[in-house]
Amino acid sequence: MLADIGMDVGPIMKFYLRRELDEAGVQIQVSNEVCECRAGKFVCRLPDGQKGFYEADLAVLAIGYQADHDLFEKVRKQVRETYIVGDALHPRKILEAMRESFDIAQVI
Numbered sequence: 294m295l296a297d298i299g300m301d302v303g304p305i306m307k308f309y310l311r312r313e314l315d316e317a318g319v320q321i322q323v324s325n326e327v328c329e330c331r332a333g334k335f336v337c338r339l340p341d342g343q344k345g346f347y348e349a350d351l352a353v354l355a356i357g358y359q360a361d362h363d364l365f366e367k368v369r370k371q372v373r374e375t376y377i378v379g380d381a382l383h384p385r386k387i388l389e390a391m392r393e394s395f396d397i398a399q400v401i
């Protein structure tokens with residue numbers, strides 16, 4: 294459902310990535326919301342709001358993560374010093390998780 298592919302990839306890497314995808318004949322569809330899957334067909338909402346259909350015999354779901362803070366809130370009620378870092382805060386990259394862990398370690 295994102296507006297482009299590789300939005301967190303640097304421009305040089307993205308250039309080569311796109312070239313390889315083009316060479317492999319990959320058709321890129323962005324801003325499509327998958328609404329339904331039935332009998333080898335995916336029903337999507339297209340950027341203009343219309344419905345579109347894609348046929349597929351294999352699907353790889355890579356639709357991302359969302360942090361669930363329930364456990365953190367429960368622990369925080371019982372443990373005075375409780376911190377949340379990394380993907381538990383917001384799913385991102387290893388560098389952010391390491392940076393936040395390092396910062397918290399400095400104040401403990």
Ligand SMILES: Cc1cc2nc3c(=O)[nH]c(=O)nc-3n(C[C@H](O)[C@H](O)[C@H](O)COP(=O)(O)OP(=O)(O)OC[C@H]3O[C@@H](n4cnc5c(N)ncnc54)[C@H](O)[C@@H]3O)c2cc1C
Nearest residue numbers: 358364378379380381382384385386387388389390391394
């Ligand atoms: C498929 C995939 C590819 C990725 N590729 C990259 C990449 O190329 N570069 C990059 O920078 N980032 C990448 N990431 C993101 C990166 O993996 C995360 O941002 C990073 O691992 C976050 O670190 P973290 O310590 O917050 O969480 P995690 O590394 O997920 O560590 C959390 C740990 O907590 C454990 N745990 C969970 N629940 C409990 C519980 N109730 N009790 C005890 N332990 C528990 C888990 O088993 C896990 O070991 C990728 C992520 C995925 C899913």
